[in-house]
Amino acid sequence: MTATSENRNEAQMIASILAGGNTHEFHDLIQPYERSVYSMALSMLQNEADAEDAAQEAFLKAFRNLEKFRGEAKFSTWLISITLNEARSRLRRKKTAKTESLDELQEGGHVSPALLRDWREIPSEALERQEVRLLLQDAIGDLPLIYREVFVLRDMEDLSVNQSAEALGISVAAAKVRLHRARLMLQKRLAPQLKQVMPKRRWFPWF
Amino acid sequence: MVLECKHVWEHISGYLDGTLDAAVLEDVQKHLEHCEICSAILDSTRNILILTADERVFELPLGFSERLHARLEAEMRGPRGTGEEIGEEGDS
Ligand SMILES: [Zn+2]
Numbered sequence: 001m002t003a004t005s006e007n008r009n010e011a012q013m014i015a016s017i018l019a020g021g022n023t024h025e026f027h028d029l030i031q032p033y034e035r036s037v038y039s040m041a042l043s044m045l046q047n048e049a050d051a052e053d054a055a056q057e058a059f060l061k062a063f064r065n066l067e068k069f070r071g072e073a074k075f076s077t078w079l080i081s082i083t084l085n086e087a088r089s090r091l092r093r094k095k096t097a098k099t100e101s102l103d104e105l106q107e108g109g110h111v112s113p114a115l116l117r118d119w120r121e122i123p124s125e126a127l128e129r130q131e132v133r134l135l136l137q138d139a140i141g142d143l144p145l146i147y148r149e150v151f152v153l154r155d156m157e158d159l160s161v162n163q164s165a166e167a168l169g170i171s172v173a174a175a176k177v178r179l180h181r182a183r184l185m186l187q188k189r190l191a192p193q194l195k196q197v198m199p200k201r202r203w204f205p206w207f
Numbered sequence: 208m209v210l211e212c213k214h215v216w217e218h219i220s221g222y223l224d225g226t227l228d229a230a231v232l233e234d235v236q237k238h239l240e241h242c243e244i245c246s247a248i249l250d251s252t253r254n255i256l257i258l259t260a261d262e263r264v265f266e267l268p269l270g271f272s273e274r275l276h277a278r279l280e281a282e283m284r285g286p287r288g289t290g291e292e293i294g295e296e297g298d299s
Contacts, residue, residue, distance in 0.1 A: 023283045024283070026279065026283070027276055027279065034267065034271065034272055034275065035262065035265075035267055038265065038267055038271060039264075039265040042265050043265060048268055052268060052271060052274070055271075055275070056274070056275050056278050059275060059279065060278065060279065060282055063279065063282060063283075064282075112213070112216065113216055113219075113248045113252070114248070114251070115244055115247075115248070132258075133263065133264060136258060136259055136264050137264060137265070140259065140264075151259075155256050155259060155260060156259055156260055156264070156265070158260070161224075176220070176221075179220060180217075180219070180220035180221075183219070183220055183223075183252055183255070183256065184216065184219065184220075184252070186252075186255050186259070187248065187251055187252040187255055190255050190258075191251040191252075191255065194255075194258075
């Protein structure tokens with residue numbers, strides 16, 4: 001979500017919206033981020049209806065609070081933190097987060113990868129197959145929240161580590177550690193599953 | 208310095224992100240050259256990152272954008288808090 005946004009003059013759009021009259025520019029302002037905001041909400045809430053509602057709410061809050069955006073952060077980072085807060089407060093309300101505190105206690109724990117000698121190929125048409133898509137969604141959804149958040153921001157939405165840390169309100173070092181654990185957890189779970197699901201002949205070698 | 212596998216695993220993210228110190232990178236690369244297990248772990252991790260970065264993993268529901276912008280329109284036009292649009296702006 002970085003490349004397109006940097007080519008637009010977001011500061012100018014925001015100023016124009018705030019000056020009044022041009023509220024419609026808000027539609028254009030948020031357009032590149034619709035998918036990211038929704039993905040973030042869905043990865044956290046794991047329910048399409050809740051995710052859509054939370055995403056809409058996040059955009060409305062961004063609109064209502066636009067004058068509070070100072071421009072020190074990137075607009076996208078600001079928007080993502082609003083989304084995070086929205087999703088987190090919904091999780092708290094639903095009390096589905098009650099197991100997460102246990103996960104967080106294990107933050108210092110060691111993650112070891114899946115040891116597979118021959119999972120080197122990438123499933124070429126993987127996402128054409130609903131089954132693989134669901135495997136990925138489930139695996140991401142089952143990551144403890146603190147790992148899921150940073151993984152979605154950095155590896156799915158392509159924020160930098162610094163931006164991810166900023167959106168999450170954690171240090172860059174903590175973001176790096178969590179990201180690493182998230183990746184290894186996914187490797188451990190997904191590599192054996194994908195190996196099973198994808199018939200080998202349909203894979204392309206990586207190199 | 209000769210690295211054990213489990214130490215190489217700690218550097219997989221740094222390796223993929225290209226953020227390892229030159230000295231560590233060299234050790235890791237040396238290890239990867241002869242260790243099939245670690246290179247398979249590296250490749251599978253990289254492949255999973257490629258798969259999950261695919262936009263289709265979390266696809267926008269049909270009509271998402273339309274519903275969002277309709278709700279924003281209502282917010283922009285209507286008075287805050289009520290969710291209702293009362294009256295016209297007066298032109299026409
Ligand atoms: Zn090894």
